[in-house]
Each structure stands twice: as structure tokens, then as C-alpha cells.
Amino acid sequence: RELAQFLEGENAKARVQQTVHSLTDSCWDKCISKVNNKLERGEEACLANCVERFLDTSVFIVKRLESLRGSGGM
Amino acid sequence: RELAQFLEGENAKARVQQTVHSLTDSCWDKCISKVNNKLERGEEACLANCVERFLDTSVFIVKRLESLRGSGGM
Amino acid sequence: RELAQFLEGENAKARVQQTVHSLTDSCWDKCISKVNNKLERGEEACLANCVERFLDTSVFIVKRLESLRGSGGM
Amino acid sequence: KVRGELALANAQELINKINEKCYDKCVPKPGARLESGEQACLSKCMDRYMEAWNVVSRAYVGRIQRESANQYGGGM
Amino acid sequence: KVRGELALANAQELINKINEKCYDKCVPKPGARLESGEQACLSKCMDRYMEAWNVVSRAYVGRIQRESANQYGGGM
Amino acid sequence: KVRGELALANAQELINKINEKCYDKCVPKPGARLESGEQACLSKCMDRYMEAWNVVSRAYVGRIQRESANQYGGGM
Numbered sequence: 001r002e003l004a005q006f007l008e009g010e011n012a013k014a015r016v017q018q019t020v021h022s023l024t025d026s027c028w029d030k031c032i033s034k035v036n037n038k039l040e041r042g043e044e045a046c047l048a049n050c051v052e053r054f055l056d057t058s059v060f061i062v063k064r065l066e067s068l069r070g071s072g073g074m
Numbered sequence: 075r076e077l078a079q080f081l082e083g084e085n086a087k088a089r090v091q092q093t094v095h096s097l098t099d100s101c102w103d104k105c106i107s108k109v110n111n112k113l114e115r116g117e118e119a120c121l122a123n124c125v126e127r128f129l130d131t132s133v134f135i136v137k138r139l140e141s142l143r144g145s146g147g148m
Numbered sequence: 149r150e151l152a153q154f155l156e157g158e159n160a161k162a163r164v165q166q167t168v169h170s171l172t173d174s175c176w177d178k179c180i181s182k183v184n185n186k187l188e189r190g191e192e193a194c195l196a197n198c199v200e201r202f203l204d205t206s207v208f209i210v211k212r213l214e215s216l217r218g219s220g221g222m
Numbered sequence: 223k224v225r226g227e228l229a230l231a232n233a234q235e236l237i238n239k240i241n242e243k244c245y246d247k248c249v250p251k252p253g254a255r256l257e258s259g260e261q262a263c264l265s266k267c268m269d270r271y272m273e274a275w276n277v278v279s280r281a282y283v284g285r286i287q288r289e290s291a292n293q294y295g296g297g298m
Numbered sequence: 299k300v301r302g303e304l305a306l307a308n309a310q311e312l313i314n315k316i317n318e319k320c321y322d323k324c325v326p327k328p329g330a331r332l333e334s335g336e337q338a339c340l341s342k343c344m345d346r347y348m349e350a351w352n353v354v355s356r357a358y359v360g361r362i363q364r365e366s367a368n369q370y371g372g373g374m
Numbered sequence: 375k376v377r378g379e380l381a382l383a384n385a386q387e388l389i390n391k392i393n394e395k396c397y398d399k400c401v402p403k404p405g406a407r408l409e410s411g412e413q414a415c416l417s418k419c420m421d422r423y424m425e426a427w428n429v430v431s432r433a434y435v436g437r438i439q440r441e442s443a444n445q446y447g448g449g450m
Contacts, residue, residue: 018387021388024427028423035399038422047426048429051430052252093282094275094278097282098275105274106270109244120327123330124328126285127321127325135340138341161304164359196354197405200357200404202397203358205393213420
């Protein structure tokens with residue numbers, strides 16, 4: 001049972017890491033055009049905002065789908 | 075046996091839906107540049123043609139491969 | 149035991165073919181802009197170099213990661 | 223239960239695609255919050271994507287049906 | 299049988315890639331039918347893609363062989 | 375052992391992504407060897423990609439934590 005819990009935790013960790021890989025992939029394309037000697041302040045802010053807005057978008061879509069479904073729009 | 079048939083049918087449905095997702099993905103890029111208040115007539119025709127021509131292309135490639143193989147060209 | 153060896157060999161072959169598919173995909177985009185009546189000399193050289201440099205890049209990254217890890221840089 | 227899982231997987235995949243495509247189109251420069259203009263764009267984009275999905279689905283299923291009907295008639 | 303499945307999977311993947319790459323290149327604006335110019339483009343594109351696959355395959359397998367030979371000789 | 379495999383898979387995926395992204399950016403026209411300018415670009419690109427990975431990871435994990443904390447407080 002502790003093993004099951006341990007494995008469940010490791011699974012969750014793997015899913016988080018997979019999401020981080022996929023977000024880094026797409027936010028890199030959105031925020032980094034030229035490779036500089038360090039990550040510029042604006043690039044760093046863009047990366048963090050890119051993650052937050054992507055998740056906001058996800059929440060927005062799911063909520064809107066639910067409201068459309070509720071109003072019989074779908 | 076009826077269960078097997080049912081599952082087979084569900085599998086086929088899942089494959090069809092997966093193809094629809096992947097076709098929508100690529101035809102969206104080909105046919106929709108700007109997001110408008112409704113799907114324009116031209117965009118809708120483009121989407122339907124995009125599906126048909128993609129499948130034509132698939133048939134074309136397979137037939138040509140077979141004819142190349144038959145003529146010893148491959 | 150011979151079966152296991154045979155299957156292992158087939159697995160290795162499948163991995164090689166998968167890598168060839170993925171390299172052809174990305175090197176095609178890098179080296180072929182217009183489809184001509186034959187593969188131009190420059191295109192063919194570009195494709196072969198594309199494979200070699202991609203693998204060099206892979207070796208370069210792994211070695212650098214190891215040296216960063218060794219020097220406590222990571 | 224299998225049927226429910228299939229519908230769920232389908233909805234999940236649709237949400238993922240909309241998220242990817244519409245985020246790219248509507249939020250090119252992510253800022254400190256989702257602006258109202260970005261939200262309006264997301265709503266429109268989402269509606270258009272679902273319509274596109276329906277058009278593609280009809281075209282694809284229609285083609286499959288025509289081809290299976292043709293198997294018993296003329297050539298393809 | 300395993301060998302046959304492998305060859306089949308390989309051919310299937312090649313067809314999928316050709317379909318994707320050449321459809322993109324040769325049919326940028328899908329119309330009511332595959333025009334003859336589009337078909338000519340598809341034929342050429344298909345031939346070039348298969349040649350490219352062969353060049354890439356030779357380069358990759360050659361590199362693997364050189365590197366395994368080097369393991370028993372000098373450095374990499 | 376599971377933990378080690380997870381770390382390994384994570385490192386492997388990071389290497390694959392760096393390889394793909396930085397090869398694209400730094401070696402647009404592959405020549406007969408990796409030029410020193412290309413190598414310098416690869417080093418920088420690799421450092422930036424790992425930093426970006428860390429920024430994204432912090433932002434994502436931070437968001438998850440804030441949202442799970444909010445579940446027991448106000449709305450989302």
C-alpha cells in the first residue's frame with residue numbers, strides 16, 4: 001500500500017514534468033527569438049506569463065464549454 | 075462475442091475521431107487565417123475540400139507506390 | 149534464446165527506422181525548399197550533413213551536460 | 223462505460239487542440255492577465271474551431287460512407 | 299511474421315510522412331478536385347522524399363557503423 | 375529505482391528538446407563540420423533552454439500550489 005502510494009506520487013511527478021517539457025517547448029517559441037548571453041528580464045517575464053495565460057486559457061475554455069452545454073448551445 | 079463486437083465498433087469509432095482531430099488540426103492551419111464572427115462560406119468549402127484532397131492524396135500515393143513496385147521501379 | 153536475440157535485433161531495427169523517419173522529416177524541411185525533377189547535388193549533401201551535424205549536436209550536448217555536472221555548474 | 227470514456231477522451235482532445243491553436247492565435251504576447259480582447263478572441267476562435275471540427279467530421283464520415291457504398295457498385 | 303510487420307509499419311510510416319509533407323507542399327489551396335498540376339507535383343515530391351529517406355538512412359547507418367568501429371580503435 | 379528511471383527519462387526528454395530547438399536555431403545550414411560559431415551558439419542556447427525550463431517549472435508548480443491552497447479558501 002505504501003508502494004502504491006509511492007508509485008502514484010511518482011506518476012504525478014512524471015505528469016508534471018511532461019507538462020513542464022511541453023510548456024517550455026511552446027513558450028520558448030513564443031518568448032525567445034534570439035539566443036542571448038543571459039535570459040533577459042523581458043524574456044523571463046514572458047515565459048512565466050506564458051505559463052499562467054496558457055493555464056488561464058485552459059480554464060476559460062473548459063468553463064465556456066460547460067456554460068454552452070448548460071444553455072443547450074451545444 | 076457481442077462484447078467483442080461492441081468493443082471493435084468502439085475502437086473503430088475512436089480511430090475515426092482521432093483522424094478527425096488530426097485533419098481538423100492541419101486543415102484549420104490551411105484554411106483559417108483570421109478568426110471571424112462566423113465560418114465564412116469560402117472557409118467552410120476549403121475545410122471540406124481539404125479533407126477530400128488529403129484523402130485523394132493518400133489514395134494517389136498508395137496507388138503510385140503499388141505501380142512503382144509492380145514495374146520494378148522500387 | 150535465439151528467438152529473444154532475433155526479437156532484440158528486430159527491435160533495434162525498428163528503432164533505427166524510427167530515427168531515420170524522424171531525421172528525414174526534419175532534414176527535408178531544412179534542405180528541400182522546392183521540389184525538383186531530381187535531388188540536386190547540394191540538396192543531397194545538405195541531407196547527409198544534416199544527419200551528421202544533428203548527431204554531432206547530440207554528442208556535444210551530452211558531453212557539455214556531463215562537464216557542467218562534473219564542475220558543479222548544474 | 224467504454225462509451226463514456228471514448229466521449230471523454232474525444233472532448234479532452236478537442237479541448238487540448240482548441241487550447242493550443244487558439245492560445246497561439248489570440249495570445250501572441252502573454253501579459254500579466256488575460257485581457258478582455260484576448261478573451262473575446264478565444265471565445266470566437268473556440269466557436270470557429272468547433273464548427274471546423276464538425277465540417278471536417280461530416281466530410282470525412284461522408285467520404286468513408288461513399289467509398290464503402292462504391293465497393294459494391296463502380297470503381298473508386 | 300515479425301519481420302513482415304516491421305516492413306509494413308515502416309512503409310506505413312513512410313506513406314504517412316509523404317502524405318503530410320507533399321500535401322502541404324503541393325496542395326496549398328485544396329479545390330474541388332486534385333488538379334493535374336497538383337498530381338504531377340505529388341509524384342515528384344514523393345520521388346524526392348523517398349530519395350531523401352535513402353540518403354538519410356545511408357548517412358545514419360554509416361555513422362553508427364563508423365562509431366561502433368571506432369570503439370575498438372581511437373577516440374570518437 | 376523508479377525514481378532513478380524518472381530522473382533519467384526527464385533528462386533524456388530535456389536533451390531531446392534542446393537538441394531539436396537548438397539545432398534548428400544554431401545550425402540552419404548544416405555544413406561539413408560543426409563550426410566553432412555553431413558550437414558557441416549551441417552552448418548559449420542550451421544554457422538558455424535550461425533556464426527557461428526552470429522558469430516554466432517554477433511558474434507551473436507555483437500555480438498548482440496556489441490553486442490547491444485556494445480550494446480551501448475563496449474561489450479560483
